[in-house]
Amino acid sequence: MNQSERLRVSILHGAGRENPEIGEVLQNLPYLKLFKQAVDPETFLSQHANKAPDLVLVDLDGLTQVPEWLGELINRLPASEIAVCSKCRDPDFLIRIMKLRVGSFIPLPLQRQDLEEAVARARAALQERPSEPSQIIAVTGSKGGVGTTSLATNLALALNETTPGEVVLADLARPFPQVGQFLDLKAQHTLRDLIQSADSLDAIFLRKVVQQHKSQLGVILSSAELETGFPGVIDPEALSKTLVALRTAYTWIVVDAGCWLDYLFVKLVQEADHILLLTELSVPDLQNLKKIKALFQRWELDDYKIKVVVNRYEKDYTLGLGDLESILGRPVFYTLPSDYHSLIEAINQGVPLAEVAPRSKLWRKIKGLAAELVAQSRPKTGEDKPGILRRFFLKG
Ligand SMILES: Nc1ncnc2c1ncn2[C@@H]1O[C@H](COP(=O)(O)OP(=O)(O)OP(=O)(O)O)[C@@H](O)[C@H]1O
Ligand SMILES: [Mg+2]
Known part of the structure; x- marks a missing residue:
């Protein structure tokens, strides 16, 4: 005002x-x-x-x-x-x-x-x-290849349509960070640079070093050192300080967390306001989810922030949402349909899904997911x- x-x-x-x-x-x-x-x-x-x-x-x-x-x-x-x-x-x-x-x-x-x-x-x-309390969304999944980079990237773009310039997408996925390929961006400054300057970050500096996608989405790519994440390379407390600084500069911080369950991952999910846990409806996925659920309990994560999202969902699979819900003891938060054709076109061209398939059901559902998260984050x-x-x- x-x-x-x-x-x-x-x-x-x-x-x-x-x-x-x-x-x-x-x-x-x-x-x-x-x-x-x-x-x-x-x-x-x-x-x-x-x-x-x-x-x-x-x-x-x-x-x-x-x-x-x-x-x-x-x-x-x-x-x-x-x-x-x-x-x-x-x-x-x-x-x-x-x-x-x-x-x-x-x-x-x-x-x-x-x-x-x-x-x-x-x-x-x-x-x-x-103006609004900032929200960190960690996007993770039940296994490699489940779709975390596709979801994190396009969800960040969908949020950015609602609040242009107020959203940043950070790539913490290991071992293969791919946000750069998905958005056709090359690293100038990386998440590692930010983490190394964690003690002196402020909103003005951040806005300078964060790359701008043409949509106005802020993007922080990853770097080789982050890919391994061995203890000693990056101090989790420095990651925490970086997230605090990002909160001062952006309303939405979307992190592609991949599913590399190391000490940086733990720090991220502890700091996050929402953890989107992407899965498919298959027996191996459900077995992995059971283990992830046990880990989340051990790390004492607040239950309400864990949101299960079923990717490539179809109603007529043998395993249904009810099976998943009874294993996890919580309702499924959201489902996304399968649309390989549109997504692979977007990935191969290095452009948002909205650019190649603006009317696709998958893009509309991702926008719906963004709207749901916005609604949940509003003061009551x-x-x-x-x-x-x-x-x-x-x-x-
Ligand atoms: N809803 C979907 N419908 C069809 N294909 C999908 C869907 N979501 C993801 N995919 C496809 O799955 C593949 C893997 O997606 P993506 O790279 O986003 O997964 P990831 O979990 O980030 O993988 P990684 O573990 O390698 O980081 C891609 O080819 C993508 O097109
Ligand atoms: Mg990925």
């Missing part, structure tokens, strides 16, 4: 009746836009299910107790700054308010200057926030848990 942008402000009249005083003062401030108003928190949250306000003014005029629903409301609007207005000066009341994520307390009757100060604080806080809004606030509101 820049200084000239009008701040979107919504008012929740938390005492259950509209207080015209606040709206009147707001209308006279040219750099604000009155977005929505409601007299109960449930309606207020549903009004903001798709778009959160920059600033929420919670008017508690007439209340001498902090309502129970206030903490819940604040949690469910994580992208908004919060200001509370009240006449009450009771110390317990004020302490309870300040224990919540409330940026400003505005005394009533409302003074224009107090509101202006609260707005300035909210604007400053919003500017300091990263008011629609997700209907009823809870009503309960609190009635009680409070």
Whole structure:
């Protein structure tokens, strides 16, 4: 948000009746836009299910107790700054308010200057926030050749269509890193260069050294030393610092992790927000998945971030999704159809799948997978848990 942008402000009249005083003062401030108003928190949250306000003014005029629903409301609007207005000066009341994520307390009757100060604080806080929390997606698989490079490359391109310039694809696949061939790029700087400078990386330096694909996708290719990954060649802590630096520069970091299960792999999957575990529906794949599942448990990976994706899926195989689900004890996250012809054309030409087969089912499904990951990474809004606030509101 820049200084000239009008701040979107919504008012929740938390005492259950509209207080015209606040709206009147707001209308006279040219750099604000009155977005929505409601007299109960449930309606207020549903009004903001798709778009959160920059600033929420919670008017508690007439209340001498902090309502129970206030903490819940604040949690469910994580992208908004919060200001509370009240006449009450009771110390317990004020302490309870300040224990919540409330940026400003505005005394009533409302003074224009107090509101202006609260707005300035909210604007400053919003500017300091990263626009979206960054997400690391590690793409790995049940065996070599299962399709991790095809998926990592085209998934990164699909995400980049949604947020151009905000996505970087890093090649950590061993022993054969192939992102360079898939996108017809030659290494200038490599992941190894970045890892070696891990202590001094910042967003500006990163943007300089990361290669730009013509789509605006950032690409970090691999290097010979990374291919082996012997201990001593690369310090896993340096990989970790590199990932932290990448998070400051990009919203999405897609890593082709291959399935070389060494100490660098462990570090990557520990740091990742999503682990896409690609497999086919065959007995050897399922046997490998059992072993990988045991390893993931030993490495204490958070269960929710492991997402099984079935590649080259067809409904009429003897082994079905149900068999896989019962072995892994989790639902399959996504399936991708088989389309060798389109994919091999793209790989051989060194271009995105979207360029050779924009209407193919495989590309559409990869875009769907990207959309699913984007949706999962959004902060939860008011629609997700209907009823809870009503309960609190009635009680409070
Ligand atoms: N959904 C699919 N339909 C048809 N062919 C596919 C599909 N996914 C991958 N392939 C084919 O499988 C082959 C291997 O793909 P890819 O190189 O992406 O796998 P990989 O797991 O990265 O392999 P490696 O272990 O060598 O790094 C390629 O020829 C690719 O075209
Ligand atoms: Mg590969």
